[in-house]
Amino acid sequence: IAGITQAPTSQILAAGRRMTLRCTQDMRHNAMYWYRQDLGLGLRLIHYSNTAGTTGKGEVPDGYSVSRANTDDFPLTLASAVPSQTSVYFCASRPGQGARELFFGEGSRLTVL
């Protein structure tokens, strides 16, 4: 079934470690997004990419980096994880200009100790 795949589903990580959350979509969507979801704060945009080769900062980019080498993949990297990065991370994609719906992955639950 076509869609967005996130990995890992869940991870416990020691503070200071490097971590990459993977996101792959097979719908050939141009735009991709990373959000974190925290209780009471809703979904906050971390980074986004409108097309392959371009990325932009969202509302809470500090401590995170992304790359968009091709259309399908949009990995999110925590260079040195901190406990405040404990969250549920959602990857999403959208076909492009004027598209209505945003397609979400299942989420990755990350705990930083």
Place this chain on the structure above:
Amino acid sequence: AQKITQTQPGMFVQEKEAVTLDCTYDTSDPSYGLFWYKQPSSGEMIFLIYQGSYDQQNATEGRYSLNFQKARKSANLVISASQLGDSAMYFCAMREGIQGAQKLVFGQGTRLTINP
């Protein structure tokens, strides 16, 4: 500044009643889109409805309708004849712009509980 504001952290509604979830937004871009998503306890995000800033009529999708008041910058979600399965978190979101960088930001969410 908060782009999307949902002022109701939680709402309790009796089954079969209609419910309105509030959403206000802030943008200076004349072209934007407004979305509503549902997140049940299982965690997945479910698209409900979309309203474009240039759409002349309010969007409707089955029991969902969007009360779009452009001058007031509000985009409230109306659920008619609520059901127990409507209990979930609901998020309002906004996409700004057509060309160039297009961010899509969400509000804090409203937890809706439908009582039998």
